[in-house]
Amino acid sequence: MPTALQSDSPPLPVSQATKADVVKMEPYEVRESGSSSAAYLPLERASPAKAPATVAKKLGIGERDFKVGKVHAFVVTLFYIPIAAGFSW
Numbered sequence: 001m002p003t004a005l006q007s008d009s010p011p012l013p014v015s016q017a018t019k020a021d022v023v024k025m026e027p028y029e030v031r032e033s034g035s036s037s038a039a040y041l042p043l044e045r046a047s048p049a050k051a052p053a054t055v056a057k058k059l060g061i062g063e064r065d066f067k068v069g070k071v072h073a074f075v076v077t078l079f080y081i082p083i084a085a086g087f088s089w
Helices: 016-020 036-040 052-058
Strands: 062-068 071-078 081-088
Touching: 052 062
Parallel strands: none
Antiparallel strands: 062 071, 071 081
């Protein structure tokens, strides 16, 4: 353990520069305090008016899949532009 952290070490000297940075305030009295129930309010935000899936669907973002006989095909689009396509059977 460093000697400065030991309990029997002498206190560190206070430099003159830190004394100049200290401003003394007049005493004050707290007259009003906030509601103590504020700590119990939920931290959740209100949900948006539209679900994100609805917004993404209207922008043409997502996966579309369909079946043609026994073949299952899918297309991933971004702003209605096909990014990836595939199929399985």
